Amino acid sequence: MSDALDPTPYDALLLLSFGGPEGPDDVVPFLENVTRGRGIPKERLKEVGQHYFLFGGVSPINDQNRALLDVLRKDFAEHGLDLPVYWGNRNWAPYLTDTLREMVTDGHRRILTLATSAYASYSGCRQYRENLADSLATLRAEGLEPPRVDKLRHYFNHxxxxxxxxxxxxxxxxxxxxxxxxxxxxxxxxxxxxxxxxxxxxxxxxxxxxxxxxxxxxxxxxxxxxxxxxxxxxxxxxxxxxxxxxxxxxxxxxxxxxxxxxxxxxxxxxxxxxxxxxxxxxxxxxxxxxxxxxxxxxxxxxxxxxxxSATVGADPRFAAAIRELVLERAATENGRTVTPCALGALGASHDLCPVGCCPARAPKPAAAGVDSPYA
Ligand SMILES: CC1=C(CCC(=O)O)c2cc3nc(cc4[nH]c(cc5[nH]c(cc1n2)c(C)c5CCC(=O)O)c(CCC(=O)O)c4C)C(CCC(=O)O)=C3C
Ligand SMILES: [Fe+2]
The missing domain is CATH 3.40.50.1400 (Rossmann fold)
Known part of the structure; x- marks a missing residue:
């Protein structure tokens, strides 16, 4: 036996992000995806569209996520953590539903999610959980058995x-x-x-x-x-x-x-x-x-x-932190007592969002929380 790290019960990690346009023709459909049903003033959308056009219609977020995927895969491989990493977005390709379908087709049943948002809030947490629930419902409607999806705790103080x-x-x-x-x-x-x-x-x-x-x-x-x-x-x-x-x-x-x-x-x-x-x-x-x-x-x-000053981006220390968070959560799921790593006065955030956490104005099903309709 090697001293490989053990991520069980998890069999895959999902990098879940916002998504962004990859060229001028994507900008308006992307903004329509982002703002569907949210009453953002049209003036604001035109202005935000201009921000993207200034950069050739390309959001930097996709290349940032590609860089993060690379550094995560490299870190996991170097440390003997055998856990495939997938990528899906809320608002643009690769879309979350397509990625989850691919993961199920590849045989994954216990998925851990890393959202590219470090703090609590409706937009930064529950909305991603609602997107997961929507995608799981779509898979079920397609006749696929939805996998179990958990979400890593907020890592703002890691x-x-x-x-x-x-x-x-x-x-x-x-x-x-x-x-x-x-x-x-x-x-x-x-x-x-x-x-x-x-x-x-x-x-x-x-x-x-x-x-x-x-x-x-x-x-x-x-x-x-x-x-x-x-x-x-x-x-x-x-x-x-x-x-x-x-x-x-x-x-x-x-x-x-x-x-x-x-x-x-x-x-x-x-x-x-x-x-x-x-x-x-x-x-x-x-x-x-x-x-x-x-x-x-x-x-x-x-x-x-x-x-x-610089954002964390694909800093290797961030990749190492994600590996530690994955192992910490796997140990907890296996019933072992772990001391979660956190700086500051607040302590480590919860693993599972409790009922009433970051509520939506209009309640919708949300996965990866205490009130998840999925196991
Ligand atoms: C808390 C928070 C995060 C951080 C957590 C996280 O990272 O998830 C975040 C991230 C992001 N927000 C992004 C883009 C946009 N957010 C919008 C609108 C909004 N964001 C909100 C909040 C947040 N947003 C809110 C309360 C709104 C208003 C309406 C609504 O509730 O939807 C709009 C619509 C137009 C506008 O009003 O700006 C756009 C285009 C991008 C992609 C950027 C890129 O392409 O690089 C990213 C990473
Ligand atoms: Fe936003």
């Missing part, structure tokens, strides 16, 4: 997610001109969501006042700010801010927006700001457009020095 971001901030600080480095502020940024979605994010006991979504982001921001202070000996002022807002103007979403924040920091005398996109796992369009294009232009207009 060292393999946090440490690469700490290094990213240190690199961005080092890249600033000497005369502004010490006074630089840190703007930790994530996707804005409606107050109503934030306040009901996470478990019922986390609801209210920004919910688990805000608590989790604040915990990661504090961890990074503390580590940066320890490393540099400088206390950089920091704040959690938001970006990529959509929805009707009269509905409250999390604020301040990164661009307003840059203006406000500049007016308050900050010489430089490092934008730290802790809400994003890789360089999505939100990062390349909303930060690197729009926020950078705002900073240039203000004459404010800004840098944008």
């Amino acid at each position: 060292p393999g997610f946090v440490r690469p971001m700490i290094d990213g901030v240190l690199t961005s600080l080092a890249d600033l001109p000497d005369d502004v480095r010490e006074g630089a502020h840190l703007a930790f940024t994530t996707h804005s969501i409606p107050h109503s979605a934030a306040d009901t994010s996470g478990r019922v006991e986390d609801h209210g006042d920004g919910g688990a979504y805000v608590k989790e982001h604040l915990d990661v921001a504090r961890l990074i700010a503390d580590a940066v202070r320890e490393e540099t000996g400088v206390e950089h002022p920091w704040q959690l801010v938001y970006q990529s807002r959509s929805g009707a103007p009269h509905i409250p979403w999390l604020e301040p927006d990164i661009c307003d924040h840059l203006e406000e920091r500049h007016a308050a005398g900050a010489p430089a700001v490092v934008m730290v996109p802790i809400g994003f796992v890789s360089d999505h369009m939100e990062v390349l457009y909303d930060l690197d294009t729009e926020a950078e232009a705002k900073a240039a207009e203000l004459g404010l020095e800004v840098r944008r």
Whole structure:
């Protein structure tokens, strides 16, 4: 026998992501998939379409996911973890339903899912679970026996997610001109969501006042700010801010927006700001457009020095973290007691979303939770 790592009961890993257009002709159908039935103003869709056209109609997210698949497969092979890795998306090819069908056809019955969203929220968690339930229902309607699908816990506070971001901030600080480095502020940024979605994010006991979504982001921001202070000996002022807002103007979403924040920091005398996109796992369009294009232009207009620190992307430490999370969950499923790995004040997130976690406005079946209609 070798000392191969044992992922049983799991027989495959599914990388589940958002999806994005791969060329100009894909942009409008992609946006229709994303916004089906969600009342996003037409003006906003036209604007978001333009962001994609600026980049040739290609979202960076697909190549990011391909890079992550490569590094995961390499890490698993190097560590003797025999677990095939598949990839499916919510909004564009390869579509989740097609990937799940392929997995079933290949004989997989116990699937563990890695979603490319690290935090609790309807958009980042339950919506993916609803997509899984929809796809399983489709397979059942086709006469296939649905596999059992579980989902890895939220990994926002896993060292393999946090440490690469700490290094990213240190690199961005080092890249600033000497005369502004010490006074630089840190703007930790994530996707804005409606107050109503934030306040009901996470478990019922986390609801209210920004919910688990805000608590989790604040915990990661504090961890990074503390580590940066320890490393540099400088206390950089920091704040959690938001970006990529959509929805009707009269509905409250999390604020301040990164661009307003840059203006406000500049007016308050900050010489430089490092934008730290802790809400994003890789360089999505939100990062390349909303930060690197729009926020950078705002900073240039203000004459404010800004840098944008790296997302985790395909960092080998992130791949190693996923391997550890897979083995941790496999051990738990096998009835072994494990100490889950997590930094910060909140502790490891739950394995199985409880009833009432990140509720939808209109209840729909969701897989991979306590209330899953699938075993
Ligand atoms: C919390 C969160 C994440 C992080 C978790 C995760 O990663 O899953 C995320 C990720 C992403 N969101 C993305 C794209 C879009 N999100 C939209 C709309 C919305 N997102 C929301 C929230 C989130 N979104 C919300 C509350 C809306 C409003 C309406 C709705 O509830 O649907 C729209 C519609 C137009 C617009 O309003 O912008 C688009 C095009 C892409 C792909 C980017 C690329 O191509 O690189 C990614 C990774
Ligand atoms: Fe989004």
